Amino acid sequence: MGQPNQTSSVTPLRAMSRAVSFAAFGCLLLSQTAAFAQSASAQPANSRSAASQDNRTTYSAASVAGFDDDTAAPAANGTTANADDTQQRPAIPDAQAGDDITGSILDEDIRRLNTREAPLDETLPRRRAAESASKEETPGIPIGTFVLRPSVTQSINTETTKDGNTTQRRAFLETDAAATLTSDWGRHQLTVTSEGAWQKNVSGEGEEQPSFKINSDLRLDLPDDTTAHLIAGYNFYREDTDDPDAITNAAQQSDVQEFSAGASVQRDFGILRGTTALALTRSIYSDAKLSNGTTVSLSDRNQTAGTLRGRVGYELSPALIPFIEANIGRTVYDETQDSAGYERSGHSYGAKAGVEVDLGEKLKGEVGVGYEMADFEDSRLSSIDTATLDASLLWSPIRGTDVNLDLLTSIQPSTTAGESGYVSHALTTTVTHQLRDNLVGTMIGGVIWRDYPTDSTINDELVYTAATGLTWNINRYLDLTSTLGYELTTRREGTDSQQWRAGVGLKLKR
Secondary structure, three states: OOOOOOOOOOOHHHHHHHHHHHHHHHHHHHHHHHHHHHHHHHOOOOOOHHHHHHHHHHHHHHHHOOOOOOOOEEOOOOOEEOHHHHHHOOOOOOOOOOOOOOOOOOOHHHHOOOOOOOOHHHHOOOOOOOOOOOOOOOOOEEEOOEEEEEEEEEEEEEEEEEEOOEEEEEEEEEEEEEEEEEEOOOOOEEEEEEEEEEEEEEEEOOOOOOEEEEEEEEEEEEOOOEEEEEEEEEEEEEOOOOOOOOOOOEEEOOEEEEEEEEEEEEEEEOOEEEEEEEEEEEEEEOOEEEOOOOEEOOHHHOEEEEEEEEEEEEOOEOOEEEEEEEEEEEEEEOOOOOOOOOOOOEEEEEEEEEEEEEOOOOEEEEEEEEEEEEEEOOOOOOOEEEEEEEEEEEEOOOOOEEEEEEEEEEEEEOOOOOOOEEEEEEEEEEEEEEEEOOEEEEEEEEEEEEEOOOOOOOOOEEEEEEEEEEEEEEEOOEEEEEEEEEEEEEEOOOOOEEEEEEEEEEEEEO
């Protein structure tokens, strides 16, 4: 029996069909690979929608090419998957912009040949705002471990003084010198400040008013949250003709020299803060010169005064510290009796309660109310007592504007025969405003009420002051200054007095 004819199960038509299918599959695979590479280089790494669209395109293209159900189709991740799995597997949802992408879709910075450059504000340090020329500090002069910052102001001024029916006018040159010496130590600090004024009349009549003062403060940073201060100072000035103790009709009032020294210790006890301070003052008066050429000795006014003060504060917060304070003082005159036969040595007592405020640049200072009394060894001199209201506040309502408010109540002993003294209530307000980067305006207003006891022969006085000034910072080392001031003294009985003053000058600082 003959062998049957061997026929292939693949007919030429079916072979051609499969050859065409494999060719179509190869072309499709090559085209999808090229498209994937192009999309990977052109599309951002955080876009998944394009990848899912390519997947759907691949599936539809495979179906169109005639793949059977049992034919493996390329999967998006490079593996194979059955058509049934493909139909059952949910479509990849489109990702939102900014989603993290993992797997075969790489981060854009990894695919890039040149990584992107960081913005300039990330690579370069942020530029600091230029400091205002009016507040810029001079470099000073290094002296060992100290820095000296001196300044000299030369001005020309005019002054008009009217007292009753008497009017005096003068033009004068004034030289003002100031200096600050500050230590540059790692611990502790010494600060020395000084300022002085010298006047020379160039025309008219009027008394020259020289002055000079220097003060030093040594701060010691001790263990256990303890800080100590040692202070010393010297003050020289010529008594003003409007002073209640001034000599009437004197051609030159007395020159006063004051020497001061003191020490204070402050320590924190948790939420409590304690301060103890001792202050000593020595005052020396020179002779006054009368208009007829004679002199009047004022040595009976030479005195030494000391005050011991204690304060306890309770820290509610770093910005708010209520406190109570008490002080006791003693005044001893060199001569037991003055030229009028009165014994003016005496004691003083005082107490007050208040609060310290520190809100940073916006508001800082303290306010206190209390009581003060002074009595004298001479029984003919009545004691003086008064309620006190003291305040020292620095307020900055807006940037470039500072308001300084000072309110002080004090007892001022007198050397007038039969008078024990008066109570001084002084209010001073200073407003400084930066008009431009290099132009600063200053306004000063104040009032002093000299309140004499009811049994006094001297009437109360009110002194009003007002002044304004401009400072133009030409550069770091040179300023142009101008001032205009007015003072009025009113009396219940007697004549009033007033004074006008104006000036312009140059200030050299280092």
